[in-house]
Amino acid sequence: AQRVTQPEKLLSVFKGAPVELKCNYSYSGSPELFWYVQYSRQRLQLLLRHISRESIKGFTADLNKGETSFHLKKPFAQEEDSAMYYCALSGWSGGYNKLIFGAGTRLAVHP
């Protein structure tokens, strides 16, 4: 069965510190992984997807198939990074493609 696990509900760091939001997944095939972000009073929106291999707002995420992880990283956190972050996995199940979200991690960046 497909599953996405985000072990931390809350991650609290100081401005300028490195950030790593953890995401582990369970899927038997080759998944497509996404990170979504929700800033205060804004819509949930796509931050990045692993197939594009882009760095968005300084964030990167590498798919590690051996560890079944897709951790989101940023070397120096900014206060404006404070938001709710969701990891999501897309994979085939029951004859069609399905997108599953993790429970989310709230990132709080303090001055």
Next chain:
Amino acid sequence: KAGVTQTPRYLIKTRGQQVTLSCSPISGHRSVSWYQQTPGQGLQFLFEYFSETQRNKGNFPGRFSGRQFSNSRSEMNVSTLELGDSALYLCASSPVTGDEQYFGPGTRLTVT
């Protein structure tokens, strides 16, 4: 392209009543998904529709139902409302199932 729209944006209902929420997807998108978002439970998947057929369903009671019309617009209905149904209900659309989802602003439902 216009984004995903949801109506109404805010709703206050009384326990025991029913409610219908509406979602208009991005033009050309045939998949519509619904989520319940609460501070305690986070983002929980309700159901997904594609070409008027329910493709996937989350673990919610039968009081929660939905449908999709031929123009891809979707509605979700909650009957016999409970206090615990108070939440932000999000709709998301995508061109096909499992693809990048575009979210609407949500409908804030308060049950008193």
